[in-house]
Every structure is written in C-alpha cells, then in structure tokens.
Amino acid sequence: MSMSGSPQSYENLTPSALLSPAATKVQAAAIDLFYIKGFRSTTVKEIMSACDLTAPAFYNHYPTKDALLFDIAQTTHDLCDQYLYRGLGVATGPAGRVWELTRAIAEFHAVHAKRARVTSEDFRALPPGELERIRERRRAVRKMFEHVISEGFESGDFDPPEIGGLRCARLLATSVTNMAIRISEWYSPALGLDPQQIGLFHADLAVRMMQATPAEASDGR
C-alpha cells in the first residue's frame, strides 16, 4: 500500500528538547518509580535519591509532587502533540490525514511507552484544576481525529460502520485513539518490532476501519 511509503523521522522529539537538563533527569527518575510503585506510593526522597540529588533540591524545581506529576503529564502531551502536528503537516486528504495521525499517535505510544502509561494511569491523582487541564488535552487529541474523520464523511471518502443507523466520528475517533493508547501497555522493544513498524501497522488498520479503499487512501497523499 503506497501509504506505507517513506515516513518522516520523529527522532528529535525527546523530552530533553522541551525541558531543562535538571527537569529531564527528575522526570525520568520519577517516571521509572511511578511505573513500578505507582505515583501515590513514591516519595520525593526516593525520586531525588534515584537522581543522586538531595530531597531539598527537589523544591528548586517543583513546589510539590503533584506539580511534578502535572509537569510529566504536560510534557507527555507536548511530545504527543508534536508527533500529531508533524503527521498532520505532511498529510493531504481525509484518508491521508487519518493515516498520518494514527501513525503518529501509535509510534508515540511505542517510543514513549513508559511515560505515556504513567500519564494515563496516574493523571487522575492530580488536583481538580490540573486534572481538568489534562482531561482537556486528552479530549483535544480525540477531537483532532474526530475532525479529520468528519472530513472524510463529507468528502465521501469514508464509509465506516454505523451505530444506531448513523455514522459517528466521535466513536470512531475513540476506537482508533484507544487502540493506540493501549500500545503503551504492551509494547516492548523485546517484541522485535520497532516503533515505526507499530505506527505503520496501526495507520493501515485505522484507514481500513474507515473503509477508505486503498485507491482512495493513496489519492489522499
């Protein structure tokens, strides 16, 4: 399928491009600990000890452990958005856009599996204001998919399954993004598949879910 052609690289999309060196180090140590022990069971002292820094040094960077979790979640969404925008930037046509967005979100959840999983599992522990801001960012991702899927309805490029006799861009967007979000639960380099392959595979699945024919999909690029 011509859509699986020459994908651009996401290699320079790393947390260190978005954060100070100290914050990069603190976030990486915290993500490892939250992944193993959970956010609530991890202490500031353990995080700083894992960075070879003293516990008081933490407060030069973050006022509270909640603030660190919020920063981790924001950075996760900043990175994910960069993948999505880059994908959107190179795509044309509804099928091409669904393909590129799905490739981007799937590859992101394989490359940054641990960070994405910690964010998905722990963001509900945030205080109400911060919780709502992260929820809004998660909705915004779904809406980006919903928008390009609606485009494909209007252009006649897509013929997806209906629900209750209607086409539902929101439900299709939910299904595609949830399939991709779960990659962070099972992906490991030990599977012998690289994140780029995971991205291409899910992009092809998403286009099939929209019932865009390969010909239509190729036209879209």
Next chain:
Amino acid sequence: MSMSGSPQSYENLTPSALLSPAATKVQAAAIDLFYIKGFRSTTVKEIMSACDLTAPAFYNHYPTKDALLFDIAQTTHDLCDQYLYRGLGVATGPAGRVWELTRAIAEFHAVHAKRARVTSEDFRALPPGELERIRERRRAVRKMFEHVISEGFESGDFDPPEIGGLRCARLLATSVTNMAIRISEWYSPALGLDPQQIGLFHADLAVRMMQATPAEASDGR
C-alpha cells in the same frame, strides 16, 4: 451488512448466576468502592458497611481482601468467557467468528463496564500466584482471537495489514481486544447507545481490520 442481523441475547449472563446471594452483594459493593477509591485505599469495614453487614461477617466469605479481589477478577473472566463462548457457538467461518467474538467482548465491556474496569486496573495488586492465574486468563482471551484470525489467514478470507512484511495474528488480536477492553473506560448509558449497539459497531470494525470483504463475511455466517 448481513452480519449485523439478529443477535442473540446475553441478558441472563449476570454475576448472580455465578455467585451466592451474599457474594453477589459483597462483590457489588466492593466494585463500587474500588471504582471510586481504588483497591488499596478501600477497607473491609467500608465494603461491609456498604452492604449493611458487620466487618467480621466478611470473613465468612473471604479470608482476605486479596481473596475478594481475586474472586471479583475470576467472576469477571467467567462472565466474559460466557459471552465469548456463546458468540463462538453461533458463528461459522473465520470472518463470522471474528465478528461474533468481537461483538461479545465489546458488549461485555459495555454491560459490565465498572466490573471490567476495576478488574483491569486492580488485578496487578494480587499476590503472585493469583496474579499469574488472572494473567493467564487474559492471555487466553487474546489467544482465542489469535486462533480465529490465523484460521482466516489459512483459508484466504483475511488480508490484513502486515508488519515487517508478515501477517501477525497476535498483533491483530491485541489491537482488537484492546480496543474492546477500553470500552469499559468510556462507556456510559448516558451516551444514548446501548451495549448491543456498541457490540455490533466494534464487530464491524474488527472485520474491516482483517480486510474480509462484506461478501466473504456474510458467507462466513
């Protein structure tokens, strides 16, 4: 599409068909509390108080809170298996089997959303022996899908996306089951969609992911 024809009913598949009245009541109260507060933060006293029973009465049913969680997870998988076996029992052909299995797992995760979500989020807190038994049951569900997808490869009915130049039944099974498992995170009757519609919609998506044409899919039933 003829596959969305006259689906059988799952109405009598409820926890009370599998459990004593007391265990049904204790599980229901525990699921509500675990859903809101998490397994670790919920006490036996709170569970029993929610059932209008005394805390010591708990130990007539379960030796520990871990044993209750294990029983909840086992019951969840017993119910899910009944949906899956019933689906498999009425299906013929690889596309028909993928369609019925997906409909069954999707409908299950909408009907029993709270129970399924508590099981998915909390089973990792089980002691090692029980944890491994639940992991094995989760693998068995994926393998059921993997088996019918492999059948469709061999019969020539399916032409799914490849990964690294190969067709991978395991990865397709993972994608379909994960899409369905996530239904328990977002489904609510308030959406105005009933669980049966959710099941039919996802069944159609799964068949498209396998690139079984509607004609082949209909032949399969």
